[in-house]
Amino acid sequence: MTPAPLPSAPQPTAQAPALTPAAPESGTPAPIPPADRPAAAPSATPADRTATPRPYTQYVYAYPHKTAYRPLAPRPALRDLWAGEPKDALSLYLHIPFCEVRCGFCNLFTRIGAPGDLTTRYLDALDRQATAAREALGDGGPVRFAAAAFGGGTPTYLDAGELSRLCDIAERRMGADLRAVPLSVETSPGTATADRLAVLAERGATRVSIGVQSFVDAEARSAVRPQRRADVEAALGRIRDARIPVLNIDLIYGIDGQTPATWRTSLDAALAWRPEELYLYPLYVRPLTALGAPGRDPDTTGDAAWDAQRLALYRQGRDHLLAHGYEQVSMRMFRRPGALAQGPDDHACQTDGMIGLGCGARSYTSRLHYSFDYAVGMREVRSLIDAYTATEDFTRAEVGRYVEGDEARRRHLLQSVLQAAGMPLDGYRARFGSHPADDFPAELAAFTARGWLTEHDGLLRLTPEGLAHSDALGPELFSPAVRAAMAAYEPK
Structure with a gap:
């Protein structure tokens, strides 16, 4: 499931104080609708900010979204893009696009299985891309990686030998010292084997971040995630036996058939492992996924009952974790006090200065975000992976979007204000020479009027209700140009 936090340069990270739990919801929650209910509506526009979205x-989790990227013409040389960029605290992300199964909610760039020698050919291409990327960084100044992540x-899915090769590519080709920096890796119950x-x-x-989603077998099947709780528990035991410092468990609320009681079952089962981190994700249903009903557009059709149910389950999960001593870092992320921080958290994790390797990875300079083409449908994904493995020349950026001026301000605000700790106004002013209310008066006024946002002690900070509505607030900060590009994107 998880777009787990991508790495970025370490920076001081204040632990977010535990928010006061909201009062329990009154009444009995409405039954959860079938899991193929639509999950999203269009982003709010300036004309409708008076209404609560x-x-x-x-x-x-990133801005601008990949659906706003377009082919770059002319295709810029990587060496030119990275010339003059700070390179002494880069982030490194390696993308592996293979899974045993594709979960019903997943719209990430991934395919089921890797027939024949596909993993070998993919790692060969990753090696070629890493060589080109490192050459593009040059040797005119210090080049250092401050954090790394393997995602998918x-x-x-790679076997133990292939994982060793993946680490070799990061270290020998890119020059990252994986034993000296935070290294985050995503896994699944079926692939978290002792040798890996x-x-x-x-x-x-x-x-290590493991996508469990539910400890209730029937709910896992409903989310098109065939797994047994016994196998999940065994995988968690192996992760703990490996003594990797931070265990993150992903859970999902809003699954067909889920109730407050079964949600509590999953929360308590996860807490029994005392994970250093827990992510609570609302279920989304997107086009071209297994849960996306044919002929329906989940981006334009709403379901008020499902919204209310997910919001109630979010509040239940939040309050339960706060009562067990966890600190809320963002709408989704909760951290056990004293746990090792892995750099900037959640929404703040995608900062300037990132090298992404692999056909689904993004790279960031201070001006341009770039990647390869994006797809969700299985046929298109397979085609793009095949094209990637056949590529010999990785010296130019292919698809991307420039992020300057107003877009850079929006990105900084999104990265920061969606954190429970809030955004220091002095930092914004030092970078852009203004107050965010001067740059985004209508948006911030609307958030404040709804009771979502406060300014106090030099911080622009979301209220508990604002955090609960992060997935409504964030899209309202998208620029008209990005919103238009996303709307024009044709899913494939």
């Missing part, structure tokens, strides 16, 4: 509009897909985890532990992994 739906709470689940869009998960904003499921990186642990041993490789990751030996090579310096400091965080």
Whole structure:
């Protein structure tokens, strides 16, 4: 499931104080609708900011979204893009686009299985791309990686030997010292085997994120995630045996058939492992996924009952974790006090200065975000992976979007204000020479009027209700140009 936090340069990270739990919801929650109900409506536009948008509009984990990227013409040379960029605290992300199964809610760039020698050919291409990327960084100044992550897909779909090669590419080709920096790796219950985890532990992994989603077998099947709780528990035991410092468990609320009681079952089952981090995700249903009903557009059709149910389950989960001593870092992320921080959190994780390797990875300079083409449908994904493995020349950026001026301000605001700790106004002013209310008066006034946003002690900070509505607030900060590009994108 998880777009787990991508790495970025370490920076001081204040622990977010635990928010006061909201009062329990009154009445009995409405039955949860079938899992193929639509999950998102269009982003709010300046004309409708007086109305409260739906709470689940869009998960904003990066800005601009990849659907706003377009082919670059002319295609810029990587060496030119990175010339003059700070390179002493880069982030490194390696993408593995393979999974055993594709979950019903997943719209990430991934395919089921890797027939024949596909993983070998993919790693060969990753090696070529890494060589080109490192050459583009040049040797005119210090080049250092401050954090790394392996994501997907499921990186642990690779066997132990292939994982060793993946680490070699990061270290020998890119020059990253994986044992000296935070290294986050995503896994699944079926691929978290002892031999794979041993490789990751030996090579310096400091965080493993496992997508459990539900400890209730019937709910997992409903989300098109065939797994048994016994197998999940066994995988968690192997992760703990590997002594990797940070365990993150992903859970999902809003699954067909889920109730407050079964949601509590999953929360308590996860808490029994005392994970250093827990992510609570609302279920989204997107086009071209297994849960997306044919002929329906989940981006334009709302379901008020499902919205209300997910919001109630979010509040239940939040309050339960706060009562167990966890600190809320963002709408989704909760951290156990004293746990090792892995750099900037959640929405703040995608900062300038990132090298992404793999056909689903993004790279960021201070001016341009770039990647390869994006798809969700299985046929298109397979075609793009095949094209990637056949590529010999990785010296130019292909698809992307420039992020300057107003877009840079929007991105900084999104990265910061969606954190429970809030955004220091002095930092914004130092970077842009203005107050965010001067740059985004209508948006911030609307958030404040709804009771979502406060300014106090030099911080622009979301209220508990504002955090609960992060997936509505974030899209309202998208620029008209990005919103138009996303609307014009044709899913494939």
